[in-house]
Amino acid sequence: MEKIIEVNDMVKQFGSFIANDHLTFDVYKGEIFGFLGANGAGKTTAIRILCGLSAPTSGDVKVAGFDIYRETEKVKKNIGYMSQKFSLYEDLTVSENIRFYGGIYGIPKKERKKKETELLQKLEMEEARDKLIVGLPLGWKQKLAFSVAILHQPKIVFLDEPTGGVDPITRRRFWDLIYEASADGITVFVTTHYMDEAEYCNRVSIMDEGKIEALDTPAALKQTYNSANMDEVFIQIARKPEAKKQ
């Protein structure tokens, strides 16, 4: 299977603090990869490196086939990114947001118009084209935010807590989109604090104190840790005295 992310012995140090401690893992084409860990485990640091925003201290990292040190700009062009906190510009219209992100992700001007029309059709949002994001129902916003993040057909999309604070129906509809993207061959790299969502991933990694403590399918993890669900698996791996973490 084609590898979309290749991480080999990656270390990231801030002074004496080791945020990522010799990480090694691969993520495959079309895979839904859950990237879990307690607060402060080192997830955000790793994601920033994989998105080309920060260089690792050492180790080999390839994303979408490009070297993270030498081909940073190519990495950025071949990935998509979305988080709950930052996605669309609320005071721009639907159409303006699509065009803006199309431009950012380097879609040629001629194609942008066509992409916009196709996307609005697919989302059944043609009538909302000139409406401001701020007034849209949350479910629409999420759909649109995800769609613009993959508008340039990246090989991989990073979703950083995309469903935090979202109502239970919208949250599940969002996972419908994730499955669809994965079926289209886009790799989905997702973080979440909802452990039920960990069950929807093909494979899950769990970080603790800068290290990947476990990486497998949800079914295999449940078996290894003799747990009924991912919540129990997570708690077994991440529950350590606070004092030890400092």
Place this chain on the structure above:
Amino acid sequence: MIKINNISKSYKATQALKEISLEIQKGELHGLIGPDGAGKTTLMRILMTLLLPDSGNAQMGGLDVVKEYRKIRRKTGYMPGRFSLYQDLSVEENLRFFASVFGTTLEENYDLIREIYHQIEPFKKRRAGDLSGGMKQKLALSCALIHRPQILILDEPTTGVDAVSRQEFWEMLKKLQEKEITILVSTPYMDEANLCDRVALIQNGQLLEVDSPSNITSRFPGKIIKVRSDNMHRLIADLRRFKKAESAFAFGQYVHFTGTDNKVEPSELEIYLAGCNHENIEAEYIEPDIEDVFMKLMSTDKEKVVGEGERQEKE
């Protein structure tokens, strides 16, 4: 202990709370459960005397939230949604500061916060801004408790917090409850409902239900069948295509299915799914949980949700 009577509040054209009434008993651990934008923070800010309601009234420990706001502030502890301590003061300085504001000392009320503070005491010289998420949360809770309040109001203390820290936090709340502190806590995590004595489910500024979690789930009108097979994505799609399907939503490793009537049998689904070439099919009845109920109540409310979004846009 907390009495809310027909409270409404609007921000320009957005009605944040619509005639909310709710009573919370002394010593109760009461949950306020709903997604972002449901009105949880607005309600809490009104109770904490930080915001005036447009209409209606509320009492905290018998005191009116508008007229007797000064007295209320001495009797209540509040942990807002955003970390609100002084980042450049140390752990200990923050605690001493909040104690002095309320005319008390850390020593005087140490017994109340001991168990919580004990966990962060080794770092008492550290600046609050340099603490980890779980520790900030413990410090904020200690500060909210330092004046020995009768009522504690916590606005989404577990949002964005990992599953382990969330569990620890709820254990702390249970212990505070034993000390006869009345607690109102909001959360977007439905699974936390079961840790409360009673919960109010809130959506679009309205309360959908108020009761104990077990009473709420026992009133669920339909039957739920949990279903699994080897291909989750296809399973959801196939279940939704089933002729007697009302809803099919993923719940962890299973899909929760409700039929248009209560006559759909698990065996019927098994046969149907086998016909769709699913493998390792399981289907059985299960008891609904709070999230099932919330989704059911939400979908009845659905058209209104979309309608509102459009009204706002026309401004």
